Amino acid sequence: MQIKFDSSALGKTKWHEYAIRFILGGSITAVAGFIAKKFGPGIGGLFLAFPAIFPAGATLIEKHEKQRKAEQGLQGTKRARYAASVDAAGSSMGSIGLLVFAVLSWRFIPRHNALSVLAGSTLVWLGVSVLVWLVRKRT
Amino acid sequence: MIQIVVRFLLGGIVVSAFAIIADLLKPKSFAGLFGAAPSVALATLGLTVATEGASYAATEARSMMAGAIAFFVYGSAVSWLMMRYEIQALWATIFALPLWLGVAFATWSLWLR
Numbered sequence: 001m002q003i004k005f006d007s008s009a010l011g012k013t014k015w016h017e018y019a020i021r022f023i024l025g026g027s028i029t030a031v032a033g034f035i036a037k038k039f040g041p042g043i044g045g046l047f048l049a050f051p052a053i054f055p056a057g058a059t060l061i062e063k064h065e066k067q068r069k070a071e072q073g074l075q076g077t078k079r080a081r082y083a084a085s086v087d088a089a090g091s092s093m094g095s096i097g098l099l100v101f102a103v104l105s106w107r108f109i110p111r112h113n114a115l116s117v118l119a120g121s122t123l124v125w126l127g128v129s130v131l132v133w134l135v136r137k138r139t
Numbered sequence: 140m141i142q143i144v145v146r147f148l149l150g151g152i153v154v155s156a157f158a159i160i161a162d163l164l165k166p167k168s169f170a171g172l173f174g175a176a177p178s179v180a181l182a183t184l185g186l187t188v189a190t191e192g193a194s195y196a197a198t199e200a201r202s203m204m205a206g207a208i209a210f211f212v213y214g215s216a217v218s219w220l221m222m223r224y225e226i227q228a229l230w231a232t233i234f235a236l237p238l239w240l241g242v243a244f245a246t247w248s249l250w251l252r
Contacts, residue, residue: 003165003166003169004164004165004166005164005165006163006164006165007163009162009163010159010162010163013162018155018159021154021155021158022151022152022154022155023151024154025150025152025153025154025155025158025178025179025182026146026147026148026149026150026151026154027150028150028179029146029147029150029151029153029154029179029182029183030143030146030147030150032146032179032183033142033143033146033183033186034143036187036199041187041191041195041196041198041199041202042198042201042202042247042251042252043202043247044199044202045198045199045200045201045202045203045206046202046203046205046206046209046243046244046247047179047206048177048179048180048183048184048199048200048202048203048206049177049179049180049203049205049206049207049209049210049243050179050206050239051174051175051210051213051214051232051236051239052150052154052178052179053158053174053178054174054213054214054217054232055228055229055232055233057158057161057174058174058217058228058229058231058232059227059229059232061167061228062227062228062229081221081222081225081227081228082221082222083167084221084228084231085217085218085221085222086166086167086168086171086218087167087168087170087171087174088171088174088214088215088217088218088221088231088232089168089171089214089215089218090167090168090169090170090171090172090174091171091174091175091210091214092171092175092210092211092214092215092218093168093171093172093175094171094172094173094174094176094214095207095208095210095211095214096207096211097172097175098175098176098177098203098207099208099211101177101180101203101207102177102180102200102201102203102204102206102207103204105180105184105196105197105200105203106197106200106201106203106204107197109184109188109193109196109197109200110194110197114184114185114188114189114193114196115185118180118181118184118185121177122177122181125176125177129172129175130172133168133169133172137168
């Protein structure tokens with residue numbers, strides 16, 4: 001299966017669904033900072049990999065898939081659940097990249113420019129995640 | 140207070156940006172990669188370096204490794220729960236959150252503390 005951009009997906013997401021993701025993302029970032037202040041960076045750091053918008057994202061995928069099937073006159077509950085499940089499996093693969101991002105940030109932030117380290121680590125996150133996805137797809 | 144507001148806005152923007160990228164991509168398993176994007180970390184670590192110093196930020200990044208391992212377990216569990224027990228996405232993702240917490244804290248306590 002080929003990787004594709006589908007701009008029509010943007011139209012399916014309503015403004016309040018964008019707002020929910022913005023609020024959830026902003027809240028967990030603020031809470032992570034608060035936890036680090038209160039309990040120290042050791043505990044606070046755990047929340048940098050908290051599945052912040054994962055519940056909202058998976059729910060939206062399920063809902064949109066169901067709507068798509070309903071427009072075709074089909075029920076689509078199973079198909080929608082399958083789509084959300086596949087998305088969750090993809091996130092698991094992305095979390096391997098997230099682990100590499102954390103290792104690189106930990107090792108290089110103290111000795112190099114932080115913004116360069118974060119930019120580089122993000123690229124490596126993407127590379128590792130895509131690699132894991134490709135390997136998983138072929139096996 | 141200002142720092143919390145800045146964190147909130149920055150976190151909201153970065154998380155939303157990755158979510159929009161995920162919306163645009165197909166197939167779903169590939170788009171799912173962006174559900175584990177380092178969005179909270181990107182919004183946090185740069186600001187932390189500026190306010191608390193590089194050593195503090197590095198300690199946070201070190202702990203993030205435990206969070207990422209927990210994310211892997213969490214994502215796998217959610218995927219399995221939805222397929223095996225046909226639970227709705229909302230409930231599967233919420234019910235599995237204590238699993239993320241448990242694995243993250245256990246990994247941190249046993250390995251990184």
